Amino acid sequence: MRKSQHKQVNISLRIAIVMAFLLCCFVVVVVRAFSIQVRGAEFYQTQGEKRHVREVEIPVSRGSIYDRNGEPLALSTAMVSVGIVPGQLLDQFSKVEQLAEVLELDANELKQIITARKDRHFLFIKRRITPMLADQVKALNMDGVEFRTEFKRFYPTGEILANVVGFTDVEDVGQEGLERTYDNWLTGTSGKKTVVKDLLGQVVADIDIDELEAAKPGKDLHLSIDRRLQYAAYLGLKKAVYKHQATSGSAVVLDVKTGEILAMVNQPSFNPNGSKDTNEGLRNRSVTDIYEPGSVMKPFAVVAALESAEYTPKSVVNTSPGEYEVDGFVIHDFRDYGELSLVDILVKSSNIGVAKLVLGLGKEHLWDVYQRFGYGQSSGSGFMGESAGYLPHHERWRTADHAALSRGYNLSVTTLQLASAYSVFANQGRYRAPTFIKGNINEDKAIIDPMIASQLTDMLSHVVMDNEGHKAFIPNYSVAGKTGTARIAEKGGYSDNYMSSFVGFSPVSSPRLVVAVSINNPRGDEYYGGLVAAPVFSEIMKTGLRLLNVPADQVTRTLVDLNDENAAEGEDAG
Amino acid sequence: MNIQNGMTVTFIFLLVAVLVNYVYFQNETRKLFAETQGVEKEKLELNAEWARLQIEMSTLVSNSRIEQVARDQLNMKLPQDEQIMVIVR
Structure with missing residues (x-):
């Protein structure tokens, strides 16, 4: 009995010891769990996230x-x-x-x-x-x-x-x-x-x-660019630059109705998919490079003359004897042209003619006309790095500058500016800023009388049509435009290098495209704008009119007149 | 007492059912997510492929190549000015 009693006590003690031990373990576990889950929660959470959350x-x-x-x-x-x-x-x-x-x-x-x-x-x-x-x-x-x-x-x-x-x-x-x-x-x-x-x-x-x-x-x-026309324009320009060993060249094609730039090409160029180590080709010369344009400015001087109401396209100016002194500077013509109408001043590109026209008008008026056509200001195309060109203020003009400005010297322009300015003639006297973005058409504003614009269009068409074998001629289409051949300015005067250009539009009856071409420093035998730039103009314009399906307005060779019943019958009989 | 027992059992079953459901849908979510990931990746790859094909096409239809094929293989040429006649309506 005693023995069994002793055993019983022993058992309950053992149970108590085991229980106490287990309790201790449990407390340890709880404390550890608390320390991990509550006190160390942040640490372990970030550690865990570091491993799994990215x-x-x-x-x-x-x-x-x-x-x-x-x-x-x-x-x-x-x-x-x-x-x-x-x-x-x-x-x-x-x-x-x-x-x-x-x-x-x-x-x-x-x-x-x-x-x-x-x-x-x-x-x-x-x-x-x-x-x-x-x-x-x-x-x-x-x-x-x-x-x-x-x-x-x-x-x-x-x-x-x-x-x-x-x-x-x-x-x-x-x-x-x-x-x-x-x-x-x-x-x-x-x-x-x-x-x-x-x-x-x-x-x-x-x-x-x-x-x-x-x-x-x-x-x-x-973009407003037409890849096919761009390709044709690029080839045309590249060929000419190569043929005449020119330093560089640019050409711009504008849609007259919208101001959209359909093509803009430059030489030299570069391969954008390769390394760009050549600096020469990187610039978009059509908008960044400025130059004195020369005779392509003469139509704007004529606008000033017509606006003064002292002249009509038929007014006559005496350009004899082919030399004319202004303020100590002598202005030359190619030869003595005698008496010229305003139309013929443009056709013959008479330096004396335009000088005499503008000298009677006042400096401010000529400056104002140039200004209205966008010279000396950014064209508004938004192209980064676009140059505004340079047009000195009329208060700083001397008389000789006044005469020089009439024939396109003493101011600098970009090829895009020339194209935009000529599109005013083609667009009934309204200026529209060019755009690179399809459908992003800028508002146009009237800057000259539509009457004067149509007179100028007519005069410029004579420039191409009256000069036999003019290189800007395009079969079946009427063309209006003007050449320019300007000496390139150097330190202390003018060099023997030339900037040859041609700006024009077609078809004259309902102008659709303006093309401006400028070729810098052709080193071959030919340097006149009419020989260097005009063929490029004609090639680009021809392709453009074909690609845009512009109807011909001056047909020289017809196959058959479908409205002529006799001709149609004759065709059937044959 | 009986009612209480019955409710407890019901709740336990419900709880188990909900938990199993949770696990099932968690798994389902993971699977669907993996699928979207795969599809997203496929989309990226298809986009890349499309861009490559577009580039390939643009080289094939480049003006210079078409001009070359037209001239050399098809014996075509641009008509000269004097070969062009206009039909007047």
């Missing part, structure tokens, strides 16, 4: 650039860029060698970079590789190597449109041309989202949907 960028592409018919001019393609986390690669140099081999990098250099920048979180080692090459890198299965989607810009038209469209740098930021002008429009905003990744690095869930920064892809740009 912020990933949602890459977006830059907007594409298209011509007016939807043909691509600049496209972005997705490429893969390879980056490394240097700290994670320090202990696997054998794999780094494989990586360097696949990417065709110098292995030693890469190792140096890894050691030197081991604290950096991320750095690119090779950008914009093809997805195929990227798969080879992925196959190496290395920690510390990351891939990002980046976009490469491609320009299908190459050098034909290079200095107008421009290009982007390695960060996809527009550097030149329209890529730079419309950079904000074209650039998208890459988005960000937070995701949970599992051990294998697969994304398992999106979190923080609310804070997700939405990705906004870049917007597309539709």
Whole structure:
């Protein structure tokens, strides 16, 4: 009994000891759980998130650039860029060698970079590789190597449109041309989202949907350029620049009705898909380069004369004897033209004729006319880097300057300005700022009397039609325009180098296109605008009228008159 | 007492059912998410492919190539000025 009693006590004591022990364990567990879940919660949560939660960028592409018919001019393609986390690669140099081999990098250099920048979180080692090459890198299965989607810009038209469209740098930021002008429009905003990744690095869930920064892809740009016409204009200009061994050249084609720039070409040019190491071709000379235009300005001097109401197109000016002294400077004509009407002053391009016209009018009036046609001001096309040209204020003109301005010296213009100014004649006296964007048509405003505009149109058509075998002539279409051959200014005077130009429009009865061509410093035997620039004008205009299906207005050879019943019957009988 | 027991059992079953359901749908969500990820990736790839094809097409239809094919393979040429006649209506 005693023994059993003793045993009983013993058992309950043991139970108590075990219970106490278990309780202790439980307390320890609870305390530990408390310390982890409550006191250390933040630490462990961040540690956990560090391992599984990632912020990933949602890459977006830059907007594409298209011509007016939807043909691509600049496209972005997705490429893969390879980056490394240097700290994670320090202990696997054998794999780094494989990586360097696949990417065709110098292995030693890469190792140096890894050691030197081991604290950096991320750095690119090779950008914009093809997805195929990227798969080879992925196959190496290395920690510390990351891939990002980046976009490469491609320009299908190459050098034909290079200095107008421009290009982007390695960060996809527009550097030149329209890529730079419309950079904000074209650039998208890459988005960000937070995701949970599992051990294998697969994304398992999106979190923080609310804070997700939405990705906004870049917007597309539709230019007013017509790729076919651009190509024809480029070939025409390039051929002429080569043939006459000229330093450079530009040509602009404007739609008279809308002010849209249908083509804009320059020589020299460059390949936007290759390295841009030549500086010469990068400029869009049509809008950045200014020069003294010469005789192509004479029609504007004639506008001033007609506005004064002292002259009509039939008024006669005596230009004998072919020399005329103004303020100590002697103005020459090609020869003694005798008495010339205003029309013939333009046809013969008489320097003395225009000088006599404007000297009687007052400086302010001529300045005002030039100003109204947009000289000395930016054309309003919005092209970044566009030059406003140069038109000195009339208060600073001496009499000799006054005469010089009438024949296109002492002021500087761009080829685009010339094209815009001539389109005023073609557009019933209304000026419309040119545009590079399809459908973005600027308001036009009347700057001269429509009557004077039509008189000038008529006079300018005589310039081409009255000169036998004029190189600006286009079969079946009437053409109006004016040549220019200006000496290029040098330090201390004028050189023997010339700027040859031709600006004109067609068809005269209902003008559709304005083409301005300027060729800088032709070094062959020919340098007159009529011989160098006019053939380019005619070639571009001819192609343009054909491409736009403009009806002929001056038919020289007809096949059959369908309204003539006899002719039609005769055709049937035959 | 019986009613209480019955309710407890019902709630336990309900709870189990809800929990199983939760797990099931969590899994379903993951699967659908993985699918969207795959589709998104496919979209990116198709976009890239489209851009590549567009570039390829633009080289194939480039004016200089068409001119060359028209001239060399099809023996075409631009008519000379004197070969052009206009039909007047």
